[in-house]
Amino acid sequence: MKRSYYTRRKKGGPGKKTRTKKQKPRYSRRTRRSGKRGAGKADASKSRKARATPYTKRQTLTSSNDTLLALLAKCSKYSTNVRENIENPKRRRLCKFDQSCFRENIEHKLSFKHSNENLGQIETDAYRECTEKFLDKSWELYKRNDDQLPNEWYVAIATHLKTWDYTDQHHLYFNILANLCQHGKSYVNKYSKRFIENLLMGMEESAVTGMFDITNRPELMECLAQMNSPDDRYLSNTALLALVKEPNTNDEDLDQT
């Protein structure tokens, strides 16, 4: 009884899909997907892929599938958390190992106080990941757009990096600059001089700019001095251009003859 009703209903439908499935569920599925009956390998890879899906999803949430805008939004949100932790001393207990603590983990340093700590440096280190994701994503957009930063990039940085308060050393933008200062050489090597130059000039053009007085941060004055920046008291896009304007490049050193 039931069966005849079913069959009648199927006749109106697009095909024998369900009936075939009922009879030989595995074969029919395999055949439809791989186009080959008994394609064991294809089937195995399918199921592996299916199993890996949750992990893939989790990864792309924080990295490559995000737009730059979404990435910077996350980093800005993160910056609020960091700021709250740093500015509220009650949130941070003294680490039981205090000065003999070996933990380099940034989350630990944000959560526990150590009496020899440099809060500014901890904060800058906390933004290293954001800085590097920002660079990776910018590079991706730059390469996809014939070695030019696209409009999407300008919109994203104007939305999330702009600040008028040049005394705010908790800001995401300040800490991206600080990381560019401290790790700039490796970024130039990883990407290219031209890219870093475009990035700094692009920020300048979009009024993502400012001169941050860093005389309270000797470690930042030091990285500016090391790249022969004309002024090591102010951190800015233009100060960091010294990264790409060194007179002696490594490429030239290669021509030894």
Ligand SMILES: [Zn+2]
């Ligand atoms: Zn500790």
